[in-house]
Amino acid sequence: MASQTPKSTNNQARVFSKLLRFQKNNQFTECLFKSGRCSGKVVKCHSLQNSRFLEEISEEGHVYMPKSNQNGIVKLTKVGRKQATIFSGFCNYHDNDTFEEIENVNFNEIDWDNPRTLLLYSLRAISRENWAKKSGISFLSKIDSCIRKDDSESLKETYNDDHISIKDFSPYWTAHGRQHLKGLKKLVSRINKIFESIRTILRNGKKFHLWQTKKYLLNCKPLSGAASVFSPQKTPNGSHIQKLNLKSEVADIIINILPLPSEHLIMLTYHKNHKEKLLPLFDELDSLDSDKQEIIFSKILIMHCENMVLSPRIVECWNDRTRREFDNCFDQTITSEVDFDKIPNINLFRIDGNYPQAQPE
DSSP states (O other): OOOOOGGGHHHHHHHHHHHHHHHHTTOOOSOTTOOTTOOSSEEEEESSOIIIIIHHHOBTTEEEEEEEOTTSOEEEEEEETTTTTEEEEEEHHHHHHHHHHHHSSOGGGOOTTOHHHHHHHHHHHHHHHHHHHHHHHHHHHHHHHHHHTTOHHHHHHHHTOTTOOHHHHHHHIIIIIHHHHHHHHHHHHHHHHHHHHHHHHHHHTOOGGGEEEEEEEEOSOSOEEEEEEEOOOBOTTOOBOOOOOSSSOOOOEEEEEEEOSSSEEEEEEEEGGGHHHHHHHHHHHHHSOHHHHHHHHHHHHHHHOSSEEEOHHHHTTBOHHHHHHHHHHHHHHHHSOOOGGGSOOOOSSOTTSSSOBOOOO
16 A cells, blocks of 8 residues: 555554454455355365475475565565465355366376366466455455545454554545455456356356467476466567556456466466557567576566465575565555566566576574
């Protein structure tokens, strides 16, 4: 969140810290399918399969993910793989029934050319994004309600903190917060359409041609993974793709980066109506050699994918400078667009990448 005047910095830090906890307590907790077959409470699901993909990159049961600290600053944080990439977007019935085809199958038997398989992975990624954005709306709507009512007392009672004040947060919210909430609601509407389109295709078993997938293989040992959605504005070379605003139709890409036993499979799924708009991006990716593809996909991860995981094998080889640059760039891209050439060449797919490794003590 943007900073305010220097004299209120301490109060704002306290406010923002509490608001982060507030957000965690107001996550979206409904089954995204909302049908009569729902089996009750939602369950915690992995957007990247724990026993298949997270196991490939974990060390002693842990991976790294970008996480906000108590001051709202995002840093790579070591987490248990059982907690990594989880979201509460399905009841037990719909989680098992929907994804059984890709969960309960021998890894070597997965057909990566099967459009149904590709859409099941896309559905899981878009579901996690849908859940995350709906959680954000729940969080921001409650903030908006408190500010509209000028109800500092409710906030104090909620957090048991007599120092928290609407006054410290209200100027930022008036200038930026409500517009952000409006944009988030528009984004959720767009994501819902993608979710419903893919869900309908999978349920009916037809019209798979509406969603197309570009696949890339990076021949390097498993170190990274992601399941997310992004809306590219420029190509790596800086060519214009689209502007993001509340009125224009936006071309979204569902991205899955799956760490396989000896390589990374990258799947970029998009609606066929957006192929022409996205073609400059795909053409540039196709023209790159494997080393440059690794760097560009690493930059896409940093620029666009909050739901990403990295192996301790790579993160713990970085020196302090690389860790700082990753954290700073990732944090910056949360609130603003950053061009590809402004992102450092940190290779997230290879330990012997472009940055120096940490020296043994």
